[in-house]
Amino acid sequence: MTLDVNLGERSYPIHIGTELLNNAELVESLVIDRQVLIITNDTIAPLYLRATEKLLSSAGTLSSLILPDGEAFKNLTTLNQVFDRLLTLGYSRNCILVALGGGVIGDMTGYAAASYQRGVDFIQIPTTLLAQVDSSVGGKTGVNHPLGKNMIGAFHQPRLVLADMNSLKTLPDREYAAGLAEVVKYGILGDSEFFSWLEVNAEKLLARDPVLLAQAVERCCQNKATIVAEDEKESGKRALLNLGHTFGHAIEAHMGYGRWLHGEAVSAGMVMAVDLAQRLGWLTEQDVSRVRQLLLVMQLPVEGPAEMAVDDYLPRMAVDKKNLDGRLRLILPRSIGCCEMVSTVDHQLLCETLRSCSATR
């Protein structure tokens, strides 16, 4: 099936299905006769690079760049390898980059595309669940800084997203579960019906039931496409997609990028958000336990790392991109399926949440 992200002249399709990597027609009009660079990593290349090269065989010039794998390499040093390659190849402004991989490759390729010669086109071919339901859509691109997650970046929309669900078959279980965290996020932030559906189908989804998985990917992409079309650059509603991320990004940065997977950190972060919402009297104990239970069934963490104390979170959270004039802003649920941005966060309650949602040392 194909969904559209409606952004006027920057609109683009999201193709979701199986065997899409074998369907060259989907990309032909974008790549024909152009200089094309596939950017991937050393885990994905042996699995999908050959098929991707075949997919893009109508390109004028086709090259590939294989980066080291891991969140620890999502930085400016690695990004420079992309620019080195593009310049060495003599690629011009009409070239097109292709991100073949998970969110790390997608975010870096997107940012390279946003900045090479002040902006070139790119295509997303997401190969993780997380990338298929979230990172490949919406045009947030960038790299990490030691002091903060995704701190260097740009909004730059892809020209096309091609999510071949067959690629999920080779995804390790831990990575698959991490993707489910962002799936659950859509339910809590704005789709209570989907949240209930996830509760019913959690075990089968964890077992990668192909029919349910396709339904979940479509629902998430539809939700994201709608939000992005309404608020491309996060001046309002798009911030809801950051549910759990202020806490989660603090965990990722503090623990060292890659020790906690992004989805794992978001999972613990969402529990912190619902815990704080309960302390504010917005959620019931039953709401909180529904969220925790769903994440537990999906084999995701429901508490932060034992190594982190309250004072480790607060300075990291103080550099979150949603913060305004030095003031912390958090996405918190009023109910399951309805979240809002809160800018007056009670410091005492926040500390209580951080303490009670951390694993004991």
Ligand SMILES: NC(=O)c1ccc[n+]([C@@H]2O[C@H](COP(=O)([O-])OP(=O)(O)OC[C@H]3O[C@@H](n4cnc5c(N)ncnc54)[C@H](O)[C@@H]3O)[C@@H](O)[C@H]2O)c1
């Ligand atoms: N731009 C956005 O809107 C957005 C949204 C969510 C997350 N993100 C970012 O995405 C990143 C996380 O993405 P991720 O979870 O995809 O992690 P990832 O890109 O690190 O991929 C996870 C692991 O799976 C491997 N892999 C990828 N596809 C595979 C496949 N089909 N078979 C076997 N192995 C495969 C990768 O090599 C890697 O080791 C974070 O940096 C996060 O900040 C961005």
Ligand SMILES: O=C(O)C(=O)C[C@@H](O)[C@H](O)[C@H](O)COP(=O)(O)O
């Ligand atoms: O698309 C968005 O908007 C999101 O916030 C999606 C998040 O899942 C994603 O992790 C995003 O990269 C976080 O954005 P950031 O602005 O907090 O870095």
Ligand SMILES: [Zn+2]
């Ligand atoms: Zn995320």
